[in-house]
Amino acid sequence: MNPLSRRRFLQISAASIVAAGAASRATRALAASTSPVPRRGLRRVPTFCDICFWKCNAIATVRDGRLWKIEGNPDDPLSHGRLCPRGTGGIGAHTDPDRLRAPLIRTHERGEEKWREVTWDEALEYVAERMKKIAAEHGPESMALFAHGIGGAFVRHTLKAYGTPNIAAPSFAQCRGPRDVGFTLTYGEDVGSPERTDIANTDCLVLIGSHLGENMHNTQVQEFATAVGRGATIIVVDPRFSVAASKAKHYLPIRPGTDLALLLAWMHVLVTEKLYDADYVAKHGYGFEAFAASLAPYTPEWAYPETGIDPDTIRATAREMARCRPATLVHPGRHSNWAGDDAQRSRAIALLNALLGSWGRKGGLYYPASMDVPGYPYPKYPKPKRPPVDNPGKKYPFASEAITTGVREATISAQPYPIKGWMVYATNLMQSLPNQAETIRAIQALDLLVVIDVIPSEIAGWADVVLPESNYLERYDDLNVDLFREPYVALRQPVVESPHDQKPGWWIAKQLAGKLGLEAYYPWRDIEEYLDHRLKGANLSLAQLKQCGVVRGPHQPIYFEEGVPAEFGTPSGKIEFYSNQLAKAGFDPVPRYQPPEPPPAGAYRLLYGRAPMHSFSRTQTNRLLSDLMSENVVWLNATEARRLGLKSGDWVRLRNQDGVVSNRVRVKATERIRPDCVYMVHGFGHTARGLRHALGKGASDTQLITRYKVDPLMGGTAMNVNFVTVEPQMEA
Amino acid sequence: MTPVEFTTYRHNPLIDPGLHLWGWQIPVYLYLGGLVAGLMILSGYHVLRAQWDRDRAHGHYVTAPLLSLALLSAGMLALFLDLEHKLYVWRLYLTFRVTSPMSWGSWILLLVYPALVASALLTLPDALPRLVRLVPGLGRLASAMEARPIFVQATGFANIALGVMLGIYTGVLLSSLGARPLWNSALLGPLFLFSGLSTGAAALHLLSHLRVPEARDEGDFGDALISALVHWLRPPEAGAEGHRKLEHADNSFLTIEFALLALFLGGLLTSTAAHQAGAQLLLTGPWGAPFWVLVVGAGIVLPLTLQYLQAQRKIRATIVPAVLVLGGGLALRFILVGAGQASAWTISLS
Amino acid sequence: MARYIMVIDTRRCVGCMDCVVACKTEHGIPEGYTRDWITETVRGEQPTTQLEIRSERCNHCDNPPCVYCCPTGASHIHERGGVVLVTPEKCIGCKACLAACPYNARYIHPDGYADKCTFCIDRVEKGLKPACVSVCPTHCMHFGDADDPLSDVSRLLASRPNHTLLPEAGTKPRIFYLT
Numbered sequence A: 001m002n003p004l005s006r007r008r009f010l011q012i013s014a015a016s017i018v019a020a021g022a023a024s025r026a027t028r029a030l031a032a033s034t035s036p037v038p039r040r041g042l043r044r045v046p047t048f049c050d051i052c053f054w055k056c057n058a059i060a061t062v063r064d065g066r067l068w069k070i071e072g073n074p075d076d077p078l079s080h081g082r083l084c085p086r087g088t089g090g091i092g093a094h095t096d097p098d099r100l101r102a103p104l105i106r107t108h109e110r111g112e113e114k115w116r117e118v119t120w121d122e123a124l125e126y127v128a129e130r131m132k133k134i135a136a137e138h139g140p141e142s143m144a145l146f147a148h149g150i151g152g153a154f155v156r157h158t159l160k161a162y163g164t165p166n167i168a169a170p171s172f173a174q175c176r177g178p179r180d181v182g183f184t185l186t187y188g189e190d191v192g193s194p195e196r197t198d199i200a201n202t203d204c205l206v207l208i209g210s211h212l213g214e215n216m217h218n219t220q221v222q223e224f225a226t227a228v229g230r231g232a233t234i235i236v237v238d239p240r241f242s243v244a245a246s247k248a249k250h251y252l253p254i255r256p257g258t259d260l261a262l263l264l265a266w267m268h269v270l271v272t273e274k275l276y277d278a279d280y281v282a283k284h285g286y287g288f289e290a291f292a293a294s295l296a297p298y299t300p301e302w303a304y305p306e307t308g309i310d311p312d313t314i315r316a317t318a319r320e321m322a323r324c325r326p327a328t329l330v331h332p333g334r335h336s337n338w339a340g341d342d343a344q345r346s347r348a349i350a351l352l353n354a355l356l357g358s359w360g361r362k363g364g365l366y367y368p369a370s371m372d373v374p375g376y377p378y379p380k381y382p383k384p385k386r387p388p389v390d391n392p393g394k395k396y397p398f399a400s401e402a403i404t405t406g407v408r409e410a411t412i413s414a415q416p417y418p419i420k421g422w423m424v425y426a427t428n429l430m431q432s433l434p435n436q437a438e439t440i441r442a443i444q445a446l447d448l449l450v451v452i453d454v455i456p457s458e459i460a461g462w463a464d465v466v467l468p469e470s471n472y473l474e475r476y477d478d479l480n481v482d483l484f485r486e487p488y489v490a491l492r493q494p495v496v497e498s499p500h501d502q503k504p505g506w507w508i509a510k511q512l513a514g515k516l517g518l519e520a521y522y523p524w525r526d527i528e529e530y531l532d533h534r535l536k537g538a539n540l541s542l543a544q545l546k547q548c549g550v551v552r553g554p555h556q557p558i559y560f561e562e563g564v565p566a567e568f569g570t571p572s573g574k575i576e577f578y579s580n581q582l583a584k585a586g587f588d589p590v591p592r593y594q595p596p597e598p599p600p601a602g603a604y605r606l607l608y609g610r611a612p613m614h615s616f617s618r619t620q621t622n623r624l625l626s627d628l629m630s631e632n633v634v635w636l637n638a639t640e641a642r643r644l645g646l647k648s649g650d651w652v653r654l655r656n657q658d659g660v661v662s663n664r665v666r667v668k669a670t671e672r673i674r675p676d677c678v679y680m681v682h683g684f685g686h687t688a689r690g691l692r693h694a695l696g697k698g699a700s701d702t703q704l705i706t707r708y709k710v711d712p713l714m715g716g717t718a719m720n721v722n723f724v725t726v727e728p729q730m731e732a
Numbered sequence B: 001m002t003p004v005e006f007t008t009y010r011h012n013p014l015i016d017p018g019l020h021l022w023g024w025q026i027p028v029y030l031y032l033g034g035l036v037a038g039l040m041i042l043s044g045y046h047v048l049r050a051q052w053d054r055d056r057a058h059g060h061y062v063t064a065p066l067l068s069l070a071l072l073s074a075g076m077l078a079l080f081l082d083l084e085h086k087l088y089v090w091r092l093y094l095t096f097r098v099t100s101p102m103s104w105g106s107w108i109l110l111l112v113y114p115a116l117v118a119s120a121l122l123t124l125p126d127a128l129p130r131l132v133r134l135v136p137g138l139g140r141l142a143s144a145m146e147a148r149p150i151f152v153q154a155t156g157f158a159n160i161a162l163g164v165m166l167g168i169y170t171g172v173l174l175s176s177l178g179a180r181p182l183w184n185s186a187l188l189g190p191l192f193l194f195s196g197l198s199t200g201a202a203a204l205h206l207l208s209h210l211r212v213p214e215a216r217d218e219g220d221f222g223d224a225l226i227s228a229l230v231h232w233l234r235p236p237e238a239g240a241e242g243h244r245k246l247e248h249a250d251n252s253f254l255t256i257e258f259a260l261l262a263l264f265l266g267g268l269l270t271s272t273a274a275h276q277a278g279a280q281l282l283l284t285g286p287w288g289a290p291f292w293v294l295v296v297g298a299g300i301v302l303p304l305t306l307q308y309l310q311a312q313r314k315i316r317a318t319i320v321p322a323v324l325v326l327g328g329g330l331a332l333r334f335i336l337v338g339a340g341q342a343s344a345w346t347i348s349l350s
Numbered sequence C: 001m002a003r004y005i006m007v008i009d010t011r012r013c014v015g016c017m018d019c020v021v022a023c024k025t026e027h028g029i030p031e032g033y034t035r036d037w038i039t040e041t042v043r044g045e046q047p048t049t050q051l052e053i054r055s056e057r058c059n060h061c062d063n064p065p066c067v068y069c070c071p072t073g074a075s076h077i078h079e080r081g082g083v084v085l086v087t088p089e090k091c092i093g094c095k096a097c098l099a100a101c102p103y104n105a106r107y108i109h110p111d112g113y114a115d116k117c118t119f120c121i122d123r124v125e126k127g128l129k130p131a132c133v134s135v136c137p138t139h140c141m142h143f144g145d146a147d148d149p150l151s152d153v154s155r156l157l158a159s160r161p162n163h164t165l166l167p168e169a170g171t172k173p174r175i176f177y178l179t
């Protein structure tokens, strides 16, 4: 029985039980929001956040008609009533003076960022005409959609109705893809988002990268703090002394790109010292012997020169993990596109968890549940005549989602067939895809580039048509029914009106469908009708959700202990220590280590990550958040800095292996990073002129990531493979 | 000691990256305040002297009160210009905060004015004879006051007392701010007082050297004013009594100021690390050069020597020493206000 | 007579600055100004580096020089919980209090008066927690009455090692950092 069917069996009860309880909770939490919209006084409106993909449930307070503050919804299983700084600062996204205000049509060369303002009708007419032309000349498959996040639901719907199979998001090949593939190969299920990590109950948390506290995925950070507070053993593996590392009992400053060696050595210790969960492995494991045998060479002594982690520490930490099992959680990570061996590294993490018996166990990786809220009964989509272009001939056999960079490649090469149009919703491809030159080359090959955004982002700068969407606080979106610790369904609803001529995604998608002659795919009059119809399917109602924002289902079993059936969607139906799938496809059936290329003399490996108060490249014009951090800095090891005659605050430029030179950026000379790498926060160094507040502040890691290693299993783009030199910058 | 990296993400204007609350206004205010304090003490003393020594040359003493009124008002203006919430300045006089030097100061200043006006009236006939002739009322008032010794003595003592308070206050204003270790010394008050006295004496000294041609002795009020100016700017015949007195006074004030300065820094250097760091700002730090050159060198040592030589009749008397002392006093205020804001406690790490 | 204090657990704090944003939105602090802020102190060398992250603000000192030096009484000690406050209508903007605060916890509001953390006395009097405390995703901030031995702030201080900032400045600060 796969997780989907498990979810189905639990829903019927769920909705009914909750429908009762919800109303009371609602009224308790939000009496105010029931009264008719007052111009003066306070109004509290529940909705869910969209500054990142965690989708915390929030309550926005409007004072005298103006957005005052946004707080967590106390009934929310994700936020427990406390948002992260980005969610709290969401007001700045609504009031951002740099926002797109009206639809734009390009008047000059692509990329010159010169447009004329037009009416929505003219803009959508323009788009529809060209989409029809593409369909006529090349087939609807030649129109690709990049859409990231829940807001893209309706644009996706329209494009599927239009008939294209080419729909991708950077959340796979640039984000969690390798992890999900590595885990699916091992357990037959991926980790999902929100991650199924039981950090709250773990006794030993192992973070490999995963910079929780900077990576501000709310529930993860809250549970991390709980674990720290409970005195759980924290083991952090990171070339940089991350915030998480500062909370750790064991900090392992690993040589970048060598994590697989450490993982293998850990597993070697667990197996040779018989510290692993033998019963669990015997019961659920497949191909353990072959796997165990393959570990023989990977002694801690072998791993030492690779990783720089001394054998004693490797043994000590392995034993600590064993001591706490099964409540030991080796965090699967999320952004796992590092070195090129990523799916296999993730598989090794999956296997380490298997040895510790933590999959399906309390304090390990639980089985998430979700409410079953039936989708809207739409007519069937037309069957595309041609397969997706992103992964021709299943070049990457284990890719489980569309590969953005694959679509880009096809657009450049026109192979297997030409891609003539891009629609881009809520993803700044110029910042999120490696090698900007390739992205630009692809764009040059297009007949149509439509960008739906809220601010004049870099990708919008290249668009033929820019469509300004209403901010998440100003619109309805589809329901959120993510898999999680507890089942829930949540509503995003407008809190305030859009300040200018912005329109919500659902409206844009519906209008466009109309102009494309696809009315049949939009049977509902407006989104409230759509949402209410879906909610009725779960014995709930829009009115109810508008009051309380989130409705929780009753607790479901999430551990084996609680009766979750130990079934695995792998070919063998077991946890695959040895993978025949991989063997058949010509890959290592058990993870095998390949050393990374060392940095050239005088150069540093470029690493990047998150700052708690920013999301990717989308928050730098948010005045509230940029007030906390207006530019990123380059972390440089203190000793290296001294060698280069640099101190914190000095200006430098970074030059990568291909001669690309970064913006001017300040140095952070610190003990908190290894001498062989530099680090910067992703999302800064904006070049789009319309982003007045962010323009030229800090440097862009993406600009320097001209090189990327493609994961042979699933097509993910490893980006920690670029090397930079640091060039002092005299002029202020 | 292990290396320490300290990062703060605060970025408040006037506070970060370094404190810069006060620009030129406060140093100027403190300077003029001190100068006036000096003048008040000197002229107060003169007013008393005049009591039992009717017919001695008044010289430039008589101009001190008028001059003080002008300088003090200029200083108050500078202070006002520094206020960030100007419209609320009247709040100063709705309360008296015994713990607040600034409150003390604003009330002292309120008393200083009448004292100065009184002594100005007393000396008006000598200072502005033409004006008095034009506005006989003033003359009558003046002589009425002079006729009452108690009043004259009260005026004299009041000027001396208030002068001392004012002078000390300008220093206490800073020394009470414990958060800035450099200022955190009880000697700052006396130091500013004696700096005030030396500049006060220097100011009078300077006046005694100014000469301007006689003006015609008739015409309207304008002429009256001009000729009045001319009159009271005219110094006594060279080598006169008061003249040499001033040189001596000035030298003794300077010597005491010098001693206090040394004690002030010495005190800091023997105090906590924060205080030592504060003192180093002046001795070796960024403020070292201006401090040694302008305050110590040009402001104290040089004029001392010159005036000593003048006193010995080794060199001709010039206004140079007076100008140097006045300049040195101003530099002292600017440098202490500036360096003080750069001096701070550093957050303990434990 | 309550004595409000704040106890902040540096072991849980991740430096996310949610406390800073929350303060800015709750009180409409103008862009470019802030009542609270984060500091990071790094000691030692890899791999034995130590990092202390602190959420800092006015310490509502028991012995507040900012109040003593204020010529108008604008800076005062509130009867409720001994919180140090500023009355804008009494403030002349002389900046003495800014100079008097060893923590540089004050700033001059664009409207001309001295401003700083109020311990959210307006919220506290409504029975709410300070905004920064109420949003903190790691639950590392605690606010309460030090005179009540049963309050969680009192219990935390009794049970865990802690320190204040610049005790040597003699201001008797009332924000305590658990280590």
Ligand SMILES: Nc1nc2c(c(=O)[nH]1)N[C@H]1C(S)=C(S)[C@@H](COP(=O)(O)OP(=O)(O)OC[C@H]3O[C@@H](n4cnc5c(=O)[nH]c(N)nc54)[C@H](O)[C@@H]3O)O[C@H]1N2
Binding pocket: A052, A053, A175, A176, A208, A209, A210, A211, A212, A214, A215, A216, A217, A237, A238, A239, A240, A242, A254, A255, A256, A257, A258, A259, A333, A334, A335, A336, A338, A607, A608, A609, A610, A611, A612, A613, A614, A615, A616, A679, A720
């Ligand atoms: N505030 C905030 N939080 C976010 C986001 C955001 O935009 N802003 N984005 C969210 C999303 S979508 C994602 S995918 C996640 C990403 O967040 P994570 O999944 O935590 O991303 P990582 O790449 O694992 O974390 C980066 C860390 O890995 C370290 N690192 C780099 N190379 C190596 C290596 O070779 N070995 C090891 N062991 N460590 C290495 C870096 O030093 C850095 O500390 O963050 C999520 N949370």
Ligand SMILES: Nc1nc2c(c(=O)[nH]1)N[C@H]1C(S)=C(S)[C@@H](COP(=O)(O)OP(=O)(O)OC[C@H]3O[C@@H](n4cnc5c(=O)[nH]c(N)nc54)[C@H](O)[C@@H]3O)O[C@H]1N2
Binding pocket: A050, A148, A151, A170, A171, A174, A175, A176, A335, A425, A426, A427, A428, A429, A431, A432, A433, A434, A452, A453, A454, A455, A457, A458, A469, A470, A471, A472, A608, A609, A615, A616, A617, A618, A619, A682, A701, A702, A705, A719
């Ligand atoms: N160099 C580098 N590349 C990376 C990463 C990295 O760390 N470094 N991280 C990778 C990861 S983990 C991920 S998940 C991806 C994320 O990649 P993206 O999803 O592309 O993230 P952003 O760069 O924030 O781009 C989001 C765009 O959506 C717009 N937007 C925001 N809100 C709305 C809205 O409500 N409606 C509409 N229509 N648009 C909106 C923003 O203005 C912005 O232009 O990037 C990946 N790429």
Ligand code: SF4
Binding pocket: A049, A050, A051, A052, A053, A054, A055, A056, A083, A084, A085, A086, A087, A088, A216, A217, A218, A219
């Ligand atoms: S983690 Fe933060 S940004 Fe993401 S949804 Fe939750 S509150 Fe919003």
Ligand code: SF4
Binding pocket: C012, C013, C014, C015, C016, C017, C018, C019, C020, C038, C055, C135, C136, C137, C138, C139, C140, C141
């Ligand atoms: S919100 Fe809490 S965790 Fe975040 S910085 Fe402030 S105190 Fe620390």
Ligand code: SF4
Binding pocket: C057, C058, C059, C060, C061, C064, C065, C066, C067, C084, C100, C101, C102, C103, C104, C105, C106, C116, C171
């Ligand atoms: S921290 Fe500063 S402002 Fe706050 S009470 Fe103490 S001295 Fe006054």
Ligand code: SF4
Binding pocket: C066, C069, C070, C071, C072, C073, C074, C075, C086, C090, C091, C092, C093, C094, C095, C096, C097, C098, C113, C114
């Ligand atoms: S600035 Fe305002 S609050 Fe501060 S000392 Fe002056 S008057 Fe008092």
Ligand code: SF4
Binding pocket: C022, C023, C026, C027, C035, C036, C057, C116, C117, C118, C119, C120, C130, C131, C132, C133
């Ligand atoms: S207590 Fe209130 S005023 Fe003080 S920092 Fe926190 S939120 Fe701001």
Ligand SMILES: [Mo]
Binding pocket: A171, A174, A175, A176, A334, A335
């Ligand atoms: Mo991601």
